[in-house]
Amino acid sequence: MNQDEQAGYLWIPGATTVGVVCRDGVILASEKRVSYGYLVVSKGGKKVFRITDSIGAACAGLVSDMQILVREVSAYANLYSLDVGRPISVRSAAKLMSNLLFARRLTPLITQTIVGGVDDEGPSLYVLDVLGSVIPDKYAAVGSGTEIAVGVLEESYREDMDIKDGKVLVTRAIKSAISRDIMSGDGIDFLLITKDGSKEESVKF
Numbered sequence: 001m002n003q004d005e006q007a008g009y010l011w012i013p014g015a016t017t018v019g020v021v022c023r024d025g026v027i028l029a030s031e032k033r034v035s036y037g038y039l040v041v042s043k044g045g046k047k048v049f050r051i052t053d054s055i056g057a058a059c060a061g062l063v064s065d066m067q068i069l070v071r072e073v074s075a076y077a078n079l080y081s082l083d084v085g086r087p088i089s090v091r092s093a094a095k096l097m098s099n100l101l102f103a104r105r106l107t108p109l110i111t112q113t114i115v116g117g118v119d120d121e122g123p124s125l126y127v128l129d130v131l132g133s134v135i136p137d138k139y140a141a142v143g144s145g146t147e148i149a150v151g152v153l154e155e156s157y158r159e160d161m162d163i164k165d166g167k168v169l170v171t172r173a174i175k176s177a178i179s180r181d182i183m184s185g186d187g188i189d190f191l192l193i194t195k196d197g198s199k200e201e202s203v204k205f
Helices: 003-010 063-084 090-103 146-156 163-180
Strands: 016-022 025-031 034-036 039-042 048-052 055-061 111-119 122-128 134-136 139-143 188-194 197-203
Touching: 016 055, 016 111, 016 122, 016 146, 016 163, 025 048, 025 055, 025 111, 025 122, 025 163, 048 063, 048 111, 048 188, 048 197, 055 063, 055 090, 055 139, 055 188, 063 090, 063 111, 090 111, 090 122, 090 134, 111 139, 111 188, 122 139, 139 146, 146 163, 163 188
Parallel strands: none
Antiparallel strands: 016 025, 016 139, 025 188, 034 039, 048 055, 055 111, 111 122, 122 134, 188 197
8 A cells, every 4th residue: 555545545534333123122323423534523423314204324434425425315205294194114214215316326425324214014124225225134344343243243143132132232332443443432312213203312531
């Protein structure tokens, strides 16, 4: 890797973002640091977003691109529910986001996204890349801390775990990544989604 390539790599925004499907819902979480190369731009960045009362998204990448993407998906989801008379499903929300990302493939939104929520089919989770690939999964991690976080998830994840146990696992996975990934840190934002709705929580450290 030459100096130019090395310098270019340093300016990729980092994050550790995790999603987990539990017996009774879905957990989306991300740490709070917004970095740009060696500079920490913010210690209170928000990378976890509510799309509807029962669907959320957690992202890693450029915060501006995350915000634009989530705002668009949220608007389309609201239009869908007004038009059809029922809430959009998690799969449809993920596919909608996929279409928006693919439509911009020549000038892509620089964000990896996890979409999760609870609908009539139960809790579900989808991972999307920059070009809009949609991959269903039970747990996922994206961002610069992925390798460390996914190791913790793979070791301890169980399909029958409840939201309380899932939150403990997600916290452990993100803390492990924070301890080794310089671009992640400063706390964790959670979005806990169950059939009764969604709840946001935040921890600073």
